[in-house]
Amino acid sequence: MTSRVPLFNFVIPFLILFPIPNNLFWDNMGKIFLSAIIFSGIYYSGIKILKCRLRKTKFILILLGILMSFSRTKQEFLAPLNCKSEIIASIDSKGFYQTKRGSIHKTVKINEIQNCKVYWSGKDVIIEDQYGILNNERFINETLTVKGIVYLNHLKLPTFAISKIIENKNQGVLEKISNRKDILIKNFWTDSKASSYTKSFIIAFTTGEKIYIDNSLKKTYINTGVMHLFAVSGLHFGILYLVLIFISFFITNNKLFISFSVISILFFYLAFIGFTYSAQRAFLMILIWEISNLFLRRKCAVSALSFSFVITTLIQPESLYEPGFQLSFTIVLLIIWFSKGTIVLRERKSFLAYFLGFVKCSLAAFCGSFFILLGTFGQIVPVSIISNIILVPFALPLMVIFIVYLINYYLFNIDLYFFVDFIYTVIIELLLFLNNLPLSYFSVEFQVNPYIYIILPIFVLLLFNKRWNFLKKFFFTFIVSLSPVFYITYF
Numbered sequence: 001m002t003s004r005v006p007l008f009n010f011v012i013p014f015l016i017l018f019p020i021p022n023n024l025f026w027d028n029m030g031k032i033f034l035s036a037i038i039f040s041g042i043y044y045s046g047i048k049i050l051k052c053r054l055r056k057t058k059f060i061l062i063l064l065g066i067l068m069s070f071s072r073t074k075q076e077f078l079a080p081l082n083c084k085s086e087i088i089a090s091i092d093s094k095g096f097y098q099t100k101r102g103s104i105h106k107t108v109k110i111n112e113i114q115n116c117k118v119y120w121s122g123k124d125v126i127i128e129d130q131y132g133i134l135n136n137e138r139f140i141n142e143t144l145t146v147k148g149i150v151y152l153n154h155l156k157l158p159t160f161a162i163s164k165i166i167e168n169k170n171q172g173v174l175e176k177i178s179n180r181k182d183i184l185i186k187n188f189w190t191d192s193k194a195s196s197y198t199k200s201f202i203i204a205f206t207t208g209e210k211i212y213i214d215n216s217l218k219k220t221y222i223n224t225g226v227m228h229l230f231a232v233s234g235l236h237f238g239i240l241y242l243v244l245i246f247i248s249f250f251i252t253n254n255k256l257f258i259s260f261s262v263i264s265i266l267f268f269y270l271a272f273i274g275f276t277y278s279a280q281r282a283f284l285m286i287l288i289w290e291i292s293n294l295f296l297r298r299k300c301a302v303s304a305l306s307f308s309f310v311i312t313t314l315i316q317p318e319s320l321y322e323p324g325f326q327l328s329f330t331i332v333l334l335i336i337w338f339s340k341g342t343i344v345l346r347e348r349k350s351f352l353a354y355f356l357g358f359v360k361c362s363l364a365a366f367c368g369s370f371f372i373l374l375g376t377f378g379q380i381v382p383v384s385i386i387s388n389i390i391l392v393p394f395a396l397p398l399m400v401i402f403i404v405y406l407i408n409y410y411l412f413n414i415d416l417y418f419f420v421d422f423i424y425t426v427i428i429e430l431l432l433f434l435n436n437l438p439l440s441y442f443s444v445e446f447q448v449n450p451y452i453y454i455i456l457p458i459f460v461l462l463l464f465n466k467r468w469n470f471l472k473k474f475f476f477t478f479i480v481s482l483s484p485v486f487y488i489t490y491f
Helices: 008-017 029-043 055-069 115-120 173-191 196-207 215-223 234-248 255-273 277-295 301-315 317-321 323-339 351-377 384-411 417-435 450-462 470-490
Strands: 087-098 104-113 124-128 143-152 158-168
Touching (some): 008 450, 196 384, 215 417, 234 255, 277 301, 323 470, 351 450, 384 417
Antiparallel strands (some): 087 143
């Protein structure tokens, strides 16, 4: 583990300052004054992980993080929304709607929408763009595909709260690659002989597309804490990376060719699934890992994580608002901190050592996601610790099996449906068993200002180089996660 990660000099001030409105107090002077205090605290800090060889580098990184924090919109940070389920839809600019009280709202017409909200299709809705995402888009006589939440507002009017623009009408090469996914999925859904449950699982696991999952099954997946298997992230990219590296060794020993080929394939996979935040983070981490492997002697997972954070926030600073972004970076940071070299595949270790490593990773994922899932979705899923310990180690053979199945299906027109049906039956029986365990899942109504979400990652970054054992880290993380819950509940 490295003792210093200079890019965290950008990450920490950005994390602290970006959620704060620019005109919170004293117009802009209040945030500028707070920025000066944070700048001094970080610049003169003696924390090892923030050290740089050149003071000039540290100065520039801190200043860049502070300047980027002023790129936020004037809206409040992540104002709570009434609906918990995000959907994807294409919208056209419609006009304006004036209520009886005189307030004016911009409206759009929903053209196409996911099956789960199909009754909204063709209807006019009020547009809620609380983060100013549409400000930089030409939205006149143009169709946009966006991600957001559809709900009835306090006036009982249909409202579409936009959280992200997926694509616009003028498609480039990468958008066309992403759209090709929909065609392949529809053909697979129609023509494959596998059961609908199996097909929905394969589609979600390999592409992240969850609209084909039955609502009752989705509830089972949520209650057992395995929905992350359907959000293409580091687990999926890591598996594909290992598979591609393994295959490439049979072709050539040229490191440059192997790295270029692997990164190119992973990039096209990223474009294919649609550049989700968790997938972007995973791809950027692998990219910096491969660059370090080629040109540097020193490789560090937390440095790769910091690099992916900086690149993502420089390109899309509003991504900090996204629960997917928050979960992805917090969980991976906790896993790196908890494991500290526990899972190193090239080293020979006992089965027990690997098992304990997966236990640590599962606990890290639970602690990292606990408060975000509670505050954003109102969920507590203790059984996810068990389900992830069992299923995550089998994700590699599961991905390989699905890849082989899809290759046979698309290239050789051979449908081995009976095999994947059997595997899915085993998985769903296990999940149903876990779902029926007592105290496996809790659903609560819990309103929270998500600014509190940054407390845990900030503490972890500042304590990263402390020589703490696993139990001390776990106890500390558990207390930090529960403290805001206790404060909000009783105060």
